[in-house]
Amino acid sequence: MSTNRSLNTGRAAGQKTARFALKALKSILKCFVTIFLIGTITASIVGCVMVAYVVTSFKSSESIPDLTNINLNESSIIYVKNNKGDFVEEQRVQGANSIWKSFEKIPAHMQHAVIAIEDERFETHYGVDWKRTVSAFANLLFHFSDNEYGGSTITQQLIKNLTKDNETSITRKVREIFRAIKMERAYASKDQILEAYLNILPLGRVSGVGAAANYYFAKEVEDLNAAECALIAGITQNPSKYNPYLHPDNAKQRQRTVLYQMYKLGYINDEEYKQAYNQEIILKSSMQIVDVQDYYNDRITEDVINGLMQTYGYSKEYATNMYYYGGLKIYSAKDPAQQSKVEEIFKNEKNFPKHIKGDKEDPQAGIAIIDYNGRLVATVGGRGEKTANRIFNRSIDSTRQPGSAMKPIAVYAPAIKYGLITYSTKFADKKITLKDGGKWPQNYGNYKYPSMPVEEALQRSLNTVPAQIMEMLTPQRSFDFVTQDLHISTLVKSVRMKDGIHTDIEFSPLTLGGLTYGVKCIEMAAAFQVFGNGGYYNQPYTFYSVERTSDYGNEVLLQNEPKNDQALDEDTAYVMNRLLQRVVSGPHGTATTQKIKNLETFGKTGTTNDDKDYYFVGGTPYYVGACWFGYDNNQEMVSSQRSYAKSLWKKSMDALHSGLPKKTFDKKGNTVEKYYDYTTGKLATEGCPKKTLGVYKPEFLPGVCTAHGGGGDTADSE
Template sequence: MFSLKRIAKTALILTFLGGLSLLVAYMLIKDQLPSVASLKEVQWQTPMQIYSNDGKLINQFGEKKRIPLKLNEIPQQLINAILATEDDRFYLHFGVDPIGMARAILGQLTGQNKGGASTITMQVARNFFLTREQTYIRKLREIFTAFHIESLLTKDEILELYLNKIELGHRSFGFGAAAQVYYNKDVNDLTLAQIAVLAGLPKAPSTMNPISRPDRALQRRSVVLQRMLASGYISDSEYQAAKSAPITAQKYGTEIDLNAPYIAEMAHQEMISRYGKEQAYTAGYKVFTTVPSTLQQAAQKAVVDNIFAYDQRHGYRGVIKSLRPFVENQLTDTTSSDIEPLTETEISQAIAHVMTYERLAVAVVTKVLDNSVEITLKDNEVATIAWENLAWARDFINDDSQGPPPSNAKEILSYGDVIYVETINQGYKLSQLPDVSSALVSISPDNGAIKAVVGGFSFYQSQFNRVTQAKRQVGSNIKPFLYSAALDHGLTLASLVNDAPINEWDQSTGTVWRPKNSPPEYNGVVRVKRALAQSKNVVAVRLFRSVGMDNVIPHIASFGFSPDELPRNESLALGSASLTPLEVVTGFAVFANGGFLVQPYLIDRIEDSFGNIVYQANPAIACDSCSQLSDTESVTLDSLQPTPKYLQENTQTTEQKVPFRKAERVISAQNAFLITEALNEAIWGADWSSSPGWQGTGFRARTLKRRDIAGKTGTTNEAKDAWFSGYSRHLVATSWIGFDDHSRNLGRTTANRNLGDNQISGTEFGAKSAQPAWISFMETALEDIPVEPFEQPQNIVSIRIDKKTGKLTNRTDKTSIFEYFILGTEPTEYVSKDISNEIFNQNKSDPLKEIF
């Protein structure tokens, strides 16, 4: 009895002394304790995510991978696993577990590991406010900080912080990110075995993770499962099933829904410019771009298909390398005594050491027959390339020459060749890494929203974005802007211009300047509209002279081009200006929207990690009908968006209020309409009723079977650059193709007899080289858009004229057509029966005389 009293008394004294010691310690270090009030409003360091307009993830940027979750979003079985493993009495203690603390102290005194003393609350204190240094002072700070946390937050709030903050290896923080990194799953889709693996990671995420140390992860998983069983969280059958399950983890990247790296990088750079790298990478911004995934995918396919088509019609440049030297008359398989058979190791190593891009895969030729080859790909996949997918591969000699078409597979490939192949129709086609570059960009002419960007064949081959960074000569893509200036200075679509050679002595260079049509054909006197449709070079020069350089350059610059980038000489009429595809498509948008200059923009809105909108785009709108709105009036974007609903079917919208902004009008609606009519003629215009017949340079776009489109080809001197820019009422796109090496031109090809009639041959230029990508893109982009003719503005009249003279006529046969005029500029004279003298004897007031 005495001894029990003595023990009790001693315990009370020790407890008092211990409490007094804690109080003294607290008083000594309380000023050094962190304020835990910030835990009420934690700003998670989460990566920036870039999305398409319809909510598909394009990419994410930031070192820390975190997917913040509310406690009710986390499966109970994962919570149970954490509690059983880390702190089974979490909901019973006050931040410090006396039983756990006593066990840890006893373990220190006896030299036995009795487990750690840290509770979940103490770990939250350490992870948010303290370091991991092993000192008694740091431990005391941890204990006192835990007391403060428990007094401020509920148990559920503390547990939620822990589950989102804890480091779990491979740059994953929190269990939401860990589920994605290790299993590519949402936390609610994890199995019990996978939950147990993740619950075991907090102890040592670097040495117990299932990727680098699957053996230790397996042991740790067993411990977690045993504790869950002992705590009654799982049954014995569940325990046995999970314990026997294999370790299935592997490292997964971010689950990308839309692979659009050029878009991602553009948005990435804009975010850094707005917020700085540190904030952009850690604040958890969700960046919604203006790009619909369907249009972006269509653009990427169009560009890559067109690059492959161009590259392959110019010939095969050869294999990547050969694993076996060529032996004259060698057999085509391993039966030859002169050839050492390839081993699986050789094949797999050869494939692994070659970079792949886009649709290109690497393969090794393992058998060559007369009309096919057998190949081995990654993971020992064996396939056959049929003759129709080899027959294109005649030798590349140079950009202008190709060798003879091959007659059998042995002329192309040999045993042991390492080659590129592309996947087509569930089969494979011999391919190669293209030399040529290309780009395509599309915007909405109504507000400048970017709808698609493809900056090259592959971002992983070259991060140079040719849409925004490549200044290339635009060739005949400049002509619509020049013709627009001509319409503003007295000409009409029916005015006559002399399509005849120009020979002019240039005293400054001591040479004769002879601009030529392409092809070098001249038709004498032609109407302005037909000259633009046929892209007559000498007519463009005559128009430039008629309007005058001091009038032409400011007019062209009003379409958004820098005057400093427009050459101050007549070469400008032939497209010597160097512009980016984004600048070109912005200029063409002015014609599509009726005369307004819109500014291209990529980011529609930015949300913070809580889903609050912190930025909403407020583009200027090309909209005549919006003139009744004042500049200070606030409206929703949806009500201002002139783009039809059928273009917004899959887009995410917002009711965010923004001030109305009207785009600047830079040309009249009448001027824009007349140029659009001429560019529609470039596609649909033709006349075979007389010899020689003619059709517009963009006639290949007729395959779209749309009358509500307009466009213009463009080819520079020596065909170093080829362009096609075109539009419908609500979508504009520009396609460019050329070599990054400015010394190379696009060259020419001869027909390959192996490929039949449906092939492109001859000299490369805008219609052959760039327009196919535009057509392919627009085929998808216009698929669900009803035909919408360009609206005829006020003060435009349609009058029947004579084709040859542009004068009025009463005839209704093939010699006449209807033409549009701005009211007051229409012809007043009727064509006479004998017009031969009228054409070449104009009065001095006629602009035609000056042009001649």
């Protein structure tokens, strides 16, 4: 009995355990089903979102790079006009870091090496490797790694490199996937895609396997063996880490990884693998040193590349490659003789101050000169011989403080434009009261002056008078005029810096030129052009057109021509022209040494209170230019160095005007010339003892002087 009771007890316990296990199994299955359903629903939602994104954001082929137009294997040429006005070849563009190679010239080992290490299923997928893509999406969602997970195919990488769509996000990945699928299905063959990719992939200091063969092995790519191809293919994952010149051990290890992948995929046999694995790598570069081009052609290079990027949305790498090897015909606006004349001035050390003992560097200079249609006449970015291509140009790249050269464009011109002052409005030499109650500003050297008309205040470059005018004008109107009408791009509305918030919409920056960042010579010359051409602004340009011959004929890619945007009315422009001529020819002018031969000349000096920057901007009826002088390290200058912005401008303009006939500025608009009384600034009568000729807008004539009697009509100029 006891035995049967024990058996029954054991059987009951077993049944209880089985029921428990069955219940647990049902719970687990229920959990898995729930998770599966949640995942399915989530995937469906994500899928719907992706489809909606594609439908709304991927409507056309605009985002698919056209691979038929990136076969860049022909040197571009710069043309200039000769004495007859015909375009002739000046320079074959050289020095790019990429050499385009056609697919037929790229050896199979090079193709296979890149496929093996970058995208082993390239030849069988349709633009996307879904296995790798799932891993990439998982990383984006769950962040397994700090770096973007390597799920891109060669097609996707090509698209990313050409479009520069580098955002790390799901939407960018989805965009890239559909671009890749669409490219392979409708726009390009596998051979076209691989050819393009092999020619643009980053490989350290060079791009593309053609240049890499030159740079690393002094060979043409078609002459590379399997070991050399594998080394080049291995660089692209991390061009710094696997640079064989800098890190030979890393490069060798990576090369052997590539070789193993090639062997595993059957691209090389056992014997080829062993031979390449053990081959000694000998590095040697055959890249040639390019002749140094002048500053003007440096600027053409940048302008064409930027133009291609802005007009067609190309990446900088692609636009640069197109400039050097796209077979472009660049019709330059340069007169080589003019550029050479100005460069010779800056090469001559006699035109610069002597080295000061103890100085770590010598002061530098830059000049930009344009004509009144915006054509860049000459640009020089530094003193001495130019020693390299595409170097820093202080007349175009540098932002430095303009000092009082800011006054004509930010104070006097807009004030006359809005009818706030005239040529002869009288002002006392007094400071204004700022919001904090402080009195500001003081004149350079702390000099005090009696009351004087606008003409003399500008000649002497007083600080107090433009400060009073700025009160009438307001900094906001001044800022808008300078940035919107004259296109000075370096001024800021507001920017946070280490010492707090800075803005150029204030009295000091706009009145005295103490800006947050400064200005550029090229933009100052362009701003001052309005005083010599009737108030028209033209963007400076270095070429007339960029063209290319294709299967469809001659194609104009880029074109420049004067737009003549009206920045000032003609009357205001001419009044300012005559005021600025007095800075050069008047008895109190700060630029009386600057007159160019027998030509009418206008100009304005600029000096910062701390003597770190010196500017001169001025023009003749032919050209207008801006010159800056100072230390790159912002060192304060001594008195013997302070005249060189003016002297370099003067010598450059003298050289450019040599042999040109006498010419005067055209009188624009409806301005009238009348004598005014110096003591009152009013229109003079016969009884006024001291009369000076002024130029006025007819709708803003000052009243008639009543201080000296005499009556009668006002005295007009003869």
